[in-house]
Amino acid sequence: MSERGGPQREPGATTALRPEERGPDRQQEREQRERGGPQREPGATTALRPEAAANGPASGRGRAGGGVPPARTASAMRSGRTQPSEDISVVVLAGGLDLERDVSLRSGRRVSDALRMTRVQARLLDADGALLARLVDDRPDAVFVALHGKAGEDGALRTVLELLDVPYVGTSATACRVAWDKPSAKAAVRAAGLATPDWVALPHSTFRELGAVAVLDRIVARLGAPLMVKPAQGGSALGAQQIQDADELPAAMVSCFSYGETVLIEPFVAGVEVAVTVVDVGSGPQALPAVEIVPFSGVFDYASRYTAGMTTYHTPARLPAAAAAEVAEVAVRAHTVLGLRDLSRTDAIVTPDGAIEFLEVNVAPGMTETSLLPMAVEAAGLDLGEVCLTMLRRAAARRRATTLD
Amino acid sequence: MSGNTLDPYADRYAQRTRGMTASEIRALFAVANRPEVVSLAGGMPYTTALPLDAVGAMMGQLVAHNGSAALQYGSGQGDPRLREQICEVMALEGISGSPDDVVVTVGSQQGLDIVSRVFLDPGDVVLAEGPSYVGALGTFAAAQAEVVHLPMDSDGLVPAVLEETLDRLTAAGRRAKFLYTVPNFHNPAGVTLALARRPEIVTMAERHDLLVLEDNPYGLLGFDGEALPALRSLSDSRVIYLGSFSKTFAPGLRVGWVLAPHAVREKLVLVSESQVLCPPTFNQLAVTEYLQTQPWMEQVKVFRELYRERRDAMLDALSSLMPAGCTWTHPHGGFYVWLTLPEGIDAKVMQPRAVHARVAYVPGIGFYADGSGRRDMRLSYCYPEPNRIREGIRRLAGVVEEELDLCATFLPGAWSGTPRRTATSADAPAPDLT
Numbered sequence: 001m002s003e004r005g006g007p008q009r010e011p012g013a014t015t016a017l018r019p020e021e022r023g024p025d026r027q028q029e030r031e032q033r034e035r036g037g038p039q040r041e042p043g044a045t046t047a048l049r050p051e052a053a054a055n056g057p058a059s060g061r062g063r064a065g066g067g068v069p070p071a072r073t074a075s076a077m078r079s080g081r082t083q084p085s086e087d088i089s090v091v092v093l094a095g096g097l098d099l100e101r102d103v104s105l106r107s108g109r110r111v112s113d114a115l116r117m118t119r120v121q122a123r124l125l126d127a128d129g130a131l132l133a134r135l136v137d138d139r140p141d142a143v144f145v146a147l148h149g150k151a152g153e154d155g156a157l158r159t160v161l162e163l164l165d166v167p168y169v170g171t172s173a174t175a176c177r178v179a180w181d182k183p184s185a186k187a188a189v190r191a192a193g194l195a196t197p198d199w200v201a202l203p204h205s206t207f208r209e210l211g212a213v214a215v216l217d218r219i220v221a222r223l224g225a226p227l228m229v230k231p232a233q234g235g236s237a238l239g240a241q242q243i244q245d246a247d248e249l250p251a252a253m254v255s256c257f258s259y260g261e262t263v264l265i266e267p268f269v270a271g272v273e274v275a276v277t278v279v280d281v282g283s284g285p286q287a288l289p290a291v292e293i294v295p296f297s298g299v300f301d302y303a304s305r306y307t308a309g310m311t312t313y314h315t316p317a318r319l320p321a322a323a324a325a326e327v328a329e330v331a332v333r334a335h336t337v338l339g340l341r342d343l344s345r346t347d348a349i350v351t352p353d354g355a356i357e358f359l360e361v362n363v364a365p366g367m368t369e370t371s372l373l374p375m376a377v378e379a380a381g382l383d384l385g386e387v388c389l390t391m392l393r394r395a396a397a398r399r400r401a402t403t404l405d
Numbered sequence: 406m407s408g409n410t411l412d413p414y415a416d417r418y419a420q421r422t423r424g425m426t427a428s429e430i431r432a433l434f435a436v437a438n439r440p441e442v443v444s445l446a447g448g449m450p451y452t453t454a455l456p457l458d459a460v461g462a463m464m465g466q467l468v469a470h471n472g473s474a475a476l477q478y479g480s481g482q483g484d485p486r487l488r489e490q491i492c493e494v495m496a497l498e499g500i501s502g503s504p505d506d507v508v509v510t511v512g513s514q515q516g517l518d519i520v521s522r523v524f525l526d527p528g529d530v531v532l533a534e535g536p537s538y539v540g541a542l543g544t545f546a547a548a549q550a551e552v553v554h555l556p557m558d559s560d561g562l563v564p565a566v567l568e569e570t571l572d573r574l575t576a577a578g579r580r581a582k583f584l585y586t587v588p589n590f591h592n593p594a595g596v597t598l599a600l601a602r603r604p605e606i607v608t609m610a611e612r613h614d615l616l617v618l619e620d621n622p623y624g625l626l627g628f629d630g631e632a633l634p635a636l637r638s639l640s641d642s643r644v645i646y647l648g649s650f651s652k653t654f655a656p657g658l659r660v661g662w663v664l665a666p667h668a669v670r671e672k673l674v675l676v677s678e679s680q681v682l683c684p685p686t687f688n689q690l691a692v693t694e695y696l697q698t699q700p701w702m703e704q705v706k707v708f709r710e711l712y713r714e715r716r717d718a719m720l721d722a723l724s725s726l727m728p729a730g731c732t733w734t735h736p737h738g739g740f741y742v743w744l745t746l747p748e749g750i751d752a753k754v755m756q757p758r759a760v761h762a763r764v765a766y767v768p769g770i771g772f773y774a775d776g777s778g779r780r781d782m783r784l785s786y787c788y789p790e791p792n793r794i795r796e797g798i799r800r801l802a803g804v805v806e807e808e809l810d811l812c813a814t815f816l817p818g819a820w821s822g823t824p825r826r827t828a829t830s831a832d833a834p835a836p837d838l839t
Contacts, residue, residue, distance in 0.1 A: 097442070097763075212814050254754060254816060302429040303429070305427070307426040308411040369411070
C-alpha cells in the first residue's frame with residue numbers, strides 16, 4: 001500500500017525472527033520482577049539473562065549428549081517457577097511460507113514469551129534457507145514447532161528435523177501425514193469407533209473429468225444440506241465455508257480449491273462446538289478442560305478466530321458432566337489412535353442429543369493470544385511456559401530413540 | 406461460568422471501530438514480504454535509489470548545526486520556511502498558493518484525516534472514484550461517512566457520471582460534502598484525468614457547489630514530459646489540495662501538506678494540533694535542507710526513469726503472458742496497474758492460489774466501500790526489479806490459467822457467487838509491505 005495505510009503493523013512483525021540478535025531486554029526483566037517472577041540477587045544488574053549463554057555457539061551438542069534433566073510432573077508445573085535459570089537450549093520454529101504464516105509468527109512469539117517466563121531464552125527461527133545451517137551450527141536440545149499449515153503439520157519439516165537428529169516437540173512425521181489430512185484422520189478415527197460426520201473428499205480433476213454437476217448432485221444426494229466445505233488440508237478455518245443450499249456449492253468449490261488440491265465436504269453438524277487440548281507431560285495423554293466456542297457471527301471463521309471480542313469462549317465448556325467426560329475421552333482416543341505425541345487439539349461438536357462428532361485434529365495447535373490451547377492450559381491451572389518446557393525436556397530426552405522414516 | 410470474549414473492552418468501543426477485524430486477506434500478505442514471493446502488492450517507493458550518503462551527511466549537519474531547533478516543538482501549522490518551499494513545489498503543477506494557507510501534516514494521510522474531521526459528520530456522503538485509494542476509504546469509514554463511487558474510464562473521472570450522480574443525490578435530497586479524487590496516476594487504477602476534463606470537472610463543481618479534495622502524491626512522477634495542471638490550479642476556492650514528499654523524497658519522514666482556503670485552513674490547524682501538536686520538526690527541517698541543498702528534481706528524474714522501466718517491464722510481461730480476457734490499464738506515471746480478470750473469476754477467491762504460486766497482489770475489493778471490485782486487482786511495479794516483475798507476471802498468468810480451468814469446471818455460466826461481505830480497511834496490506 002502507499003505510505004498512508006491502515007493500522008500500523010506491530011513494529012518488527014516481519015523481521016522479528018531474529019531475537020537472538022537483540023540485546024538484553026531490560027524492560028522484560030523489570031516486568032518479570034514486578035510480577036514476582038524469578039529474581040536474581042538484588043543489584044545483580046550485570047547478570048541479566050545468564051541463560052542466554054546457553055544459546056551460545058559452545059552449547060548444545062555437548063550438553064545434549066550429557067543427559068537431560070528429567071521431565072517435571074504436572075504438580076511441579078503447577079507449583080510455579082521455582083527453578084533457577086534453565087539449562088536447555090531451545091528453538092521455536094515459526095513463520096514459513098504457508099497461508100498461515102501470520103498466525104504462526106504470533107504463535108511463535110507467544111511460545112517464546114511463555115518460555116522466557118520460565119527462564120528459557122528460546123531462539124525464534126523461520127523455516128527458510130538459513131534454517132538448517134542454524135540448527136547444525138548451534139544445535140538446540142529441542143525444537144518447538146509453532147509452524148502452522150503445510151510445512152509445519154504435514155510431516156515434511158519434521159522429517160528434516162529427524163534427518164538432522166534434532167528432537168522436537170510434537171507428533172512424528174509419519175503420524176502427521178495421516179493426522180494432517182482430514183479425510184485420512186476421519187477414516188482412522190471412524191475405524192476406531194468414533195463418530196465423525198459422513199464425508200466426501202475429491203480433487204479438482206475428478207470434477208473436471210467426470211463433470212461437476214453430476215458429481216456434485218451425487219454428493220448432495222448423499223450428504224444433504226447444509227454442508228461444510230473445506231480444504232482437505234490446512235488450518236485456521238482458511239477456505240472453510242458453511243453453505244445452506246446446494247446452489248451455493250459450485251462457488252464454494254471454486255473458493256475452496258484455491259487453498260488446495262482436494263476438497264472435503266461433510267454435512268454441517270449443529271451443536272456445541274468444542275476444542276479439546278490433549279497434552280502428555282509424562283503420564284500419558286490427558287485432556288485439558290474443553291473450550292466451548294460461540295462466535296457472534298455464528299461462524300468460527302478467520303475473523304472470528306483472530307479478532308478478540310468476536311467470539312465468546314467458555315472454559316470449561318458448558319456441558320453436563322457426562323458429556324464433558326465423553327468429549328475428553330474422544331480427544332484422548334483420537335490422539336492415541338492417530339499416534340500423536342506431546343500435544344494435540346481435537347475439534348468436535350456435541351450434538352443436541354449428546355453425541356460427540358469428531359471434526360478434525362490439529363498437530364500444531366495455534367498458540368496465539370486468541371488461540372484455544374493456551375486457554376485450556378490456563379483453565380487447567382497450568383502455566384503455558386512450564387508445559388512447553390516440560391515437553392521440550394521430554395523431546396530432548398527421547399532424542400536417542402528417534403528414528404528416521 | 407460466563408464466557409470470555411478475550412476483549413473486556415468490547416462494550417466501550419466507539420461505533421467507528423466496527424469492521425476493524427482480523428482479515429484473511431491481510432494475513433496472506435504476511436507471506437508477501439518473504440523473498441521467495443514476488444510481491445506486486447505493496448506500494449513502497451524505491452528508497453534504495455536515494456543518495457543515502459548525501460542524505461545521511463545532510464541530516465548529521467542538521468543536528469550538529471541546528472539541533473536545538475530541529476529537536477524542539479514547532480509551529481502547529483508547520484515550519485514557515487518549509488511552507489514557502491512547498492509553494493514552490495506546487496508551482497511546478499501550476500498552483501499558486503500562499504504559505505499561509507499551507508498546513509504541514511504527518512504524511513498526506515493525516516491531511517485526509519483532518520479534512521475529514523473538519524467536514525464529515527456520520528452519514529455524510531463523500532464522492533470518490535471507483536476504485537479509490539484504500540487509505541482514504543479507511544479515513545472516510547472512520548468518519549462514518551457514506552462513500553458513493555464514480556466509475557472511471559481510461560481518462561479518469563467521467564464528467565457525465567459525476568453530473569448524473571450529483572443530480573441523483575440532489576433529487577434524493579442529499580448533498581455530497583466533497584469529491585475525493587486522485588487525478589494523476591491514480592492509486593489503484595493507474596489512470597490519469599485527461600487534460601480536457603479538468604476544467605470541465607472544476608466548472609461542474611462550481612455549478613453544483615461541490616467541494617473537491619484533490620490528492621496528488623504522484624503528480625511529479627509522470628513518464629511523459631510536463632506535469633499536468635492540478636485541479637487546484639484551476640480554482641483557488643473550490644479545491645482543497647493534498648501533497649506529499651513521500652514519493653518525491655522519503656515516505657519514512659512522513660511529511661505531507663494540505664493547501665486550503667483561509668477559513669478551512671484555520672480549522673485544519675486546530676484539528677491537527679489536537680492530533681499531533683505539531684508535525685515532526687526534525688523531519689520538516691530535513692525536507693527543507695534536502696530541497697535546498699540537494700539536486701532534488703534530478704532525483705525525481707531518477708525515480709521517473711526507474712519507475713518507467715518497471716512499468717514497461719510489467720506491461721510487456723502482461724501483454725505477452727496473460728490469458729485472453731484479462732484487461733489492464735496503461736499508466737503514464739506513478740506506481741500501479743489495475744487489472745480486470747475474465748468474467749467469472751474473483752481476485753479475492755484466487756488469492757490463496759497466488760500465494761501458493763509465490764506471487765502477491767491486492768484484490769480489488771479493498772478499493773471499494775461497497776463490495777465491488779471482485780474481478781479486479783492492483784499490481785504495483787514500484788518496488789521489484791524488472792526481472793522480478795516479469796517473473797511475478799509469469800506466475801500470476803499461471804494462477805489465472807488454473808483459476809479459469811477451475812471456473813470452467815464449476816461455473817460454466819456467469820458468475821453466480823454473491824459477495825458475502827464488504828471490504829474493511831484491514832483488507833489492504835500494511836504500509837510497510839514491499
